[in-house]
Amino acid sequence: MVWDEPVPISRDQARATYLAVKRTEPETTPADVPDVVKDLPGKVTLHPGHVMVSMDLDTMDEMSAQVFTVARAHGLVCYDPQRDLVHNVAPLGVHEGMQLHTGDGMIVHDPDLGLVHDVLGTLSPRNPFVALVNFGRHFMQVSPGYELEYKEGTLIRAIVPDLEEVRTAFHEYATGERGFLDRHAWQDQPV
Incomplete structure (x- = not known):
């Protein structure tokens, strides 16, 4: 509607x-x-x-x-x-053309920040990932168990403690903030 x-x-x-x-x-x-x-x-x-x-x-x-x-x-x-x-x-993130992808098939161009917040709460076996993608530049993705992946050149991975921390990291990523990179123990992952 x-x-x-x-x-x-x-x-x-x-x-x-x-x-x-x-x-x-x-x-x-x-x-x-x-x-x-x-x-x-x-x-x-x-x-x-x-x-x-x-x-x-x-x-x-x-x-x-x-x-x-x-x-x-x-x-x-x-x-x-x-x-x-x-x-x-609105409000939107800072990356024009950013796409929200979900494991259950949803794709939204330039998603509002509230939608990103709500979609993260749908992680489940039916929706096995949520990703914010800036094609050709960088992306952030999470899967159940709160395994967070970030790629800007090198793919790095971290396990975060809870959904609220995932939401904070996605919000920071979408708004151009970088605090999520300092708060977690990231490991390089082979591509």
Whole structure:
């Protein structure tokens, strides 16, 4: 679902909005069709102030990426009820073109920092890694057990104690800070 919010919202707020809108009847003859509708893939259903996009599970990853991109281009919030994740317009990291990749198939270009935080909480056997990638320059990746990998020239690896430390390291990486490099015992890894 996509809609306008004046400020970034939490996943809980997005979920509550989605559930409330889902209980309402769709507009059958809307007076004003939002511009975003013509750019969205899939089946679109209009609700007052909100646009629902339906897709099948076989194409969900590809179509979700398209919906996220269109929503961002229109300055709209996007909530993914399958993954229970919200995509806000901002704040973004400092690396333009950065991509968020997950082991369960999600790819988001220029993810907002709140999304990165929430996605890290989904690490599991179904989602065996999360990576922030700046192609051709550097990347940071984590897998369950909190094995953190960072590559900028040489691939290095560290085990971090908990999810909050992983979130801190990813936040620092995304915002251009380097404190994560000093806080952990890194080991060079063969490529």
